[in-house]
Amino acid sequence: MKKFLSLALALTMCASLAACSNGASSSGNTSGSESTSGSGAGSSSQAESDMQYVKDKGTLVVGITNFEPMDYQDADGNWIGFDADMAKAFAESLGVKVEFQEINWDYKVMELNAKNIDCVWNGMTINDEVKAAMSVSDPYCLNAQVLVVPADKADQFQSVEDLEGLTVAVESGSAGEDAAEALGLTTVPVQKQSDTLMEVSAGTSDAAVIDLLMAGAMIGEGTSYADLTYTLNLNEAQGLESEEYGVGFRQGSDLTEAYNEFWASAVADGSALETANTYGVQESVILE
């Protein structure tokens, strides 16, 4: 009995450790049958296979969440939005079909590595965590973090100095969490940006820090959060650079380069600006 139990426990631990180590080292793992040669050559051989892999199966699976104005559904259930339209054009340039897959944002890296999706294209803020886990494209869009507070208290929160001692709700692992922590605020990490708003509206947190684009869509007139408003642009207030959105591909993928070329040509022929105008994000798009 004892022997058996210890054996079983040892086995479980081995299995879980193996799973961890493989998850961390993602693309260039040792046990993987596809990565063949040495490390340097190995990454390039995988890179070649990634574009080929997508072309062979004939579809580019784009990992998204429902995020207006970047990726959302029209009345007929088709995915539209600035990111969605650009993704369609990119797939067309590769000569493959596009398929949109809603994912759980917390698992975007796992979705990529498990090849359930081929890219993350959903207004993703480029930060160190994202860069460590994916191959990220050139930035294509600017964003900022804003402070969301109850409308009747808006005049109390107009500068960074007013925020001392506040408890702010943030999405776990988001750029908003980084911004709040940089200010030394007490943070309440929750699962989604939308949950942070529920925290503020229920009074369980004093304020929330979320994306400007998102704040524009989710609070104010006509929403359940008519009594919320945003006051402070934390990037401006702290004199930081704006955040940038990028498209994430698998590590070592050559699709990143293909995307960068695609984006440059879309900027050059004006189709990027045209699409941006359609969805009202022309102020944020990076056209250089």
Added chain:
Amino acid sequence: MEFFTSDTFRTVLTALNTGFLKTLQLFFITLLGALPLGLIISFGSMSRFTPLRWLTRTVVWVIRGTPLVLQIIALFYVPGMQKWFNWPSGESGRMLAVCVAFVINYACYFSEIYRGGIQGVPKGQQEAGLVLGMTKLQIFRHITLLQMIKRIVPPMSNEIITLVKDTSLARVIALQEVIWMGESFMKGNSGIAGLTWPLFFTAVYYLVFSGIVTMLLGKLERKLSFFQ
């Protein structure tokens, strides 16, 4: 009243209905798969062949001893990350993975209920069957099975009601069941954003459905009360 005829209400309801169909699909597939599989596992855990008994009981221990949500995540992501195989792309692959995880998980719980039901039938009855010259299979079919079914209905009902609500765990790998759809209106869906009531409204679906299930299981229990 105006609210219930508004476009917003209709849009939300349509989305929730679509989500709830997924919930129901998962619920029935799990039941269909786990009820027979559970019986097979229960035979394994009562086997007189020691290695098989230990193996089965270890599996049951691991499955019952770890969170279902972790099993779903592992089953869906690990095969792809380890390059064993890929689930079919799109929503159907996610549904398949979730169904497999639920069937295995619930079969393990069911197996213990079956085992209790079978071992609860007095041994003397089996011996009586043997004396009458019945085979093992005949004893199981004609003596044990009926009494077991009668005994296991109340604990099974408990698990089945739990299953109704556990289906919501499937949203961890982005299966768009009813709670996922309810949550989608907080962040934005079909041009509607910042609504919290659809999330809480999903409770109505669960309540009505578990009410129906409770009623049906109660009926079954009364039907099986013929020994009193």
